Amino acid sequence: MEIGDWRFGEYRQSTPGWWQRLTVADGLLLLIGIAAAILRLTNLSSLPLSPTEAEAALGVWQLWQPGVTAVSIHSPAYFTLTALLTQILGDGDAIMRLVPALFGVGIVFLPWLLRKRLGQIGMLVTSLLLAVSPLGTAAARTASGDSMALFALLLLFAAWLRYEDSTGAVGTETGDTRWLYVAMSALALGLTSSHLFYGGLITLLLAWRWNLSFEPSLFGLYDETWPRWEVWRKTAVFGLIVFLALASMFLWNLPGLGGAAALLGDWLRAFTLRGSAVQDWLNPFLTLARYETVLATAGLLAVFWALWQNKAMATFSLLWMALLLPLLLLQRYDAGNVLLLTLPGYLLLGVLAETAVSDLHDWLSWLFTVGLLLMFALIFVNVARFARVVLYDVQNLDNVWLALFAFAFTAVTVYFLWTWDERAAYQGIVIATLAFFVFYQWGNAWWLGHLAANDVRERWVTTPATDDDVPMLIATIHQISNQATGDDFGVEIFSSVDTPVLRWYLRQFPNLHIGQAIPTSAQAGIIITPDAANPILGSDYFGTDFGLLRSGVQPESVTNLTPMIDTLRWWLFRESRAQIAEERVVLWVRADLIRS
Incomplete structure (x- = not known):
């Protein structure tokens, strides 16, 4: 039957656009992503590059310099993407950290791909925990491939699950192969990013x-979900192309292939049996407790819950965490492995939050949650006050007693409420614990990422680190050069100190000379020597010293009289009796340049 040009039975309902499919959860995820971007992208150049970062950045810069035949490549994927980016945005400190920071923001959105497995609440909680992760923030603000490796690992996991979810749902025998291409791209990115990817x-x-x-398993049966050989072959070729592009900059820089192969060697060298002290074995777990506090506290609750419940994602996350624990011990001097533990840990906490919040509608649950948050705040404030006043009034324990009373009152309340309404007590404990530690970890992430990335008193920071005096040193050199030659880079510099940090920050000076010893007839406008040196110079020079590197903590400044109090004061107020050991240099300026 026809009426004009219309045919009954041929009408199809139009597919809604992507903007029509947006939900409140998508809007909340966007807000979480903005928070992650604030943590990771703001003030990227606030702290000077560490020696390891400077070496990686110097390799990127040297690639585009004429006459340079060999460059240092620590992370081929980082090298390729940053080298391309510098041709557009320049080669400052912030640009050298921009690519890892972008991947650090991107990983926050990856749980969206797992929303069918995690649930809407679980997806949001996992993203939020990844966003405020102190170690994730620090890795994202570091010029290395660690942040990219984490992104690749989670993307590989999510893409495979999305492929299995699409099996039999798109009218093909093998499912939506686009997710296999995504998985192969993630694999290629991981293999060219960091040695951490191999452990993950x-x-x-x-x-x-x-x-x-x-049973139930998170993954489908082999016979039902495994792709055909033809599909594997096509996706493997695609993954190989991506690998070659990332490792060798589209075959422009073939030594990058060797750098990609060296990542496996770096991972194998991290295995060690040296160091039998208890402190060495506990170091990874102390790092976890110091920075990923929510994982060390609420994570334990989630582990016991996963053993009791029978949920596929929770069981898999627990198994993944169990396999990572031996790796942390066998590679205990590689603190980066703690980063890997955050992925299954936060997935597990996401599943826990989904079960706790999905049916949260009882007024008693909300009331108990608010009450627990107030008790947590009361305990936290009194512990902080005690740590503040104990050095001046050792006998004053009022805050300790008040904190203990609040803890005992909270424990008794939880016990009675659990016997009365188990569901309300369970929901309140989970929500209050997550909310409290998310607030705490935001401050911790800002501190570690923006202010303490070069503070060797932090367990995460590797030595040597770059001193805060370096920007002042470089600014002084620029000022003297401008006054003496009319050009910020015109002065002649001779340095008997050879470090990647100085090479990076003095890279644009064409008259820079670096050697092991200073000639007695040296007439350079600026001479840089170690502070312990007593050079014999051919002209009159004025000198001043600057900190260059932070090599560790002075042993004599470390006291074990009150270790718990000292730890609390450092965690809460960033105050420590430990003194930083510095490697300083002297900046010698020829007298006639100063007079001019």
Whole structure:
């Protein structure tokens, strides 16, 4: 039957646009992403590059300099993407950290791909925990490939699950192969980013194989979801192309292939049996407790809950965490492995939050949650006050007693409410604990990422670190050069100190000479020597010293009289009796330049 040009039965309902499919959860995820961007992208150049960062950045800069045949490549993917970016945005400190920071923001959005497995609440909580992760923030603000490796690992995991979810749902035998292409791209990115990816990949594969023996399993059966050989071949070729592009800059820089192969060697060298002291074995777990506090506290609650419940994502996350623990011990001097533990840990907390919040509608649950938050705040404030006044009034324990009373009152209240309404007590404990530690970790992430990335008193910071005096040193050199020659880079410089930091920050001076010793007839406008040196110079020079590197903590400044109080004061107020050991240099300026 026809009426004009219309045919009954041929009408199809139009597919809604992407803006029509947006939900409140998507809007909240965007806000979380903005918070992550604030943590990771603001003031990227606030702290000077560390020696390791400076070496990586110097390799990127040297690639575009004429006459340079060999460059240092620590992370081929970082090298390729940053080298391309510098041709557009320049080569400052912030640009050298921009690529890892962007991947650090991107990882916050990846749980959106797992929303069907995690649930809307679980997806948001996982993203929020990734956003305020102190270690994730610090890694994202570091010129290295660690942040990219974490992104690649989570993307690989999410893409495979999305492929399995699409199996049999799109009218094909193997499912939506686009997710396999995404997975292969993630694999290529991980293999060219950081040695951490190997530890995450191997434990992920072992957890996948182990999880198949559980019921219900997070993954589908081999016969039902495994792609055909033709599909594997096409996606493998695509992954190889991406690998070559990232490793060698589209075959422009072939030594990058060797850098990608060296990542496996770096991972294998991290295994060690040296260091039998208890402190060495506890170091990874102390790092976890110091920075990822929510994982060390609420994570334990989630572990016991996962053992009791029988949920696929929770079981898999628990297995992945169990496999990462031996890796932390066998590579205990590689603190980066703690980063890997955050992925399954926050996925597990996301599942826990989904079960706790999904049916939150009882007024008693909300009332108990608010009450717990107030008690947590009361305990926290009194512990902080005690740590503040104990050095001046040792006998004053009022705040300790008040904190203990609040803790006992909270424990008794939880016990009675649990016997009365188990569901309300469970929801209140989970929500209040997560909310409190998310607030705490935001401050911790800002501190570690923006202010303390070069403070060697922090457990995460590797030595040597670059001293805060370096920007002042470089600014002084620029000022003297401008006054003497009319050009910020015109002065002649001779340095007997050879470090990646000085090479990076003095890279634009064409008259820079670096050697092991200073000639007795040296007439350079500026001479840089170690502070312990007593050079014999051919002209009159004026000198002043600057801090260059932070090599550690002075042993004599460390006291063990009140270790718990000292730790609390450092965690809460960033106050420490430990003195930083510095490597200083002397900046010698020829007298006639100063007079001019």
